[in-house]
Amino acid sequence: MHGARLTLLTLFLPLLWLPHAARAQDVVIIVNASSHIRSLTRNQVIDIFMGRFRQLPSGATALPIDVADTALRQTFYARLVHKSLPEIGSYWARLVFSGEASPPFQAPDTRTALKLVATNPDAIAYCYRSDVTGRGVRIVLDLER
């Protein structure tokens, strides 16, 4: 009887971790911790990353940072604007070759993106919630909510 309870507990234990695991994979928008920005709306983030209007609520020009990690990038744009990476490429081809806007700076990985945000007051980037461990950045939007 005792053994059966233990087996059941072992089976259901991972389920207790699921919400936490899902939250860890949430894509969040981060800014510099010293910034006065407490939150951003989804449309403000769309305007910044899609090159429409890169102004932070403080009035400063935002410096958006893309991450080269394909899986993260794919998830970010799917959740932000419901677009796949080829569609994003097509979108930027129109703006870049017409000289209307430039795409975000591309960091090679999440660690570099976090470092750039932590050292630049107007930088803004995205990452998984589980990657936000240091003190230099602040979460201003969770794309899952």
Add this chain to the structure above:
Amino acid sequence: MRERDELRRPRAVRFRILPRVISRLPTLALLLIFAATTAHADALSGSRFTLGAFGTLGAVYQNARGLAYRRNISQGHGARAGELDLGTDSLLGLQVTGDITSDLDAQVQGIVRRNSEGVWRPELARAFARFQPSQAVMVRAGRIGLGVFLLADALDVGYSYLTIRPPVEVYGMLASDEFDGADATLSRRLGDGVGRIRVLGGRLPFETALADGTVTTTDNARIFGITADYLYGNWQTRAALLDIHVPGGSDPVAAALAQTGFPQAVALAGRLNRSPENSYGAEIGATYDGDPLEAALVLVHLNSDYVNGPKFNSAFALLGWRIAQLTPYTTFAMTDSFATTEATGLPPLPVFEPLIAAAQEDETALQTTQRDFALGIRYDFAPHVDIKAQIDRVWLHQSGLIFDYNVPPPGHTSLTVFGVALDFAF
């Protein structure tokens, strides 16, 4: 001192200087690109130079004998029946952008394509300096993309849009995609979206190719335009106004009509030679660019205050539905000419017949009444590369777009156009 000298110059001289300044703006942009070589990069800007390339390898086949299908009115050659034509949609573009300061950069773009004379030649498509002191203001000067109509920001970059070519009934009527001058764009947050106003002005050099092989080059046209956009989520809406001013020019047919001495012919000659010539256009449109749905609706009205100028109502609608890497789409495009031809008043004598025919051709050369229903599919099979296949069914009554070599012209006719294209942009 120089300013005082400038003020002493007669007004007419100052007006002659302005076109010279405008014509040198692309050169200025090239110099700024070289200036960027001496600038220093900061941590977030990366390299001072960005190189880009785009292109399309496209093949077109159509089935109507005596007709030649064109992408726009500046193309001197079209796709003839039974021939696989590689020149209608194919091109190669290279671009370099150089950052000079954090607010100032310059862009130069060259394109190789089949020109109005049917020869493959490189041309300078863009060369401008861009000054953006804040997100609210952007000013550009040099050779700039016209981009007045919605989705027409980068007409040459096939990878940037869904179809093989922008619907010719709307975008093919534009003889030029660039102008030499300046534009200013003001943006601000409006509600939860972004409002944007763009004002542009300058010289609009363009070429119009005719079926008989002649190419009309206009160097002295001036353009002024204003667009207002509202961008919200996946939506973009636009209203635009455009004015094109062609100062003078003589029409050989008008000269011949005037010499006949017939009052009606002389009056028509006066209207054909009207100087200056103004054309003006208006556009409203909306696009939804989401996933899986992509949709667009654009309405254009173009009118002229001279007899043989462009007079159209045009429209197009697009629907695309993305399924993984495939996007099937359909478009409907139309242009209806509302121009009326004026009779010469010449008696129907054999001696006048060539002149009567020439006058009628002169009046209707740019008029187009044409419809197009297209089905196509885009396949994004690799990053930055796509392949497309498209079938267009085109009905036309008269067309300044499609060359008609039939004698006599058949009037109402139709054709089916098959196209495949490989696009890339890096």
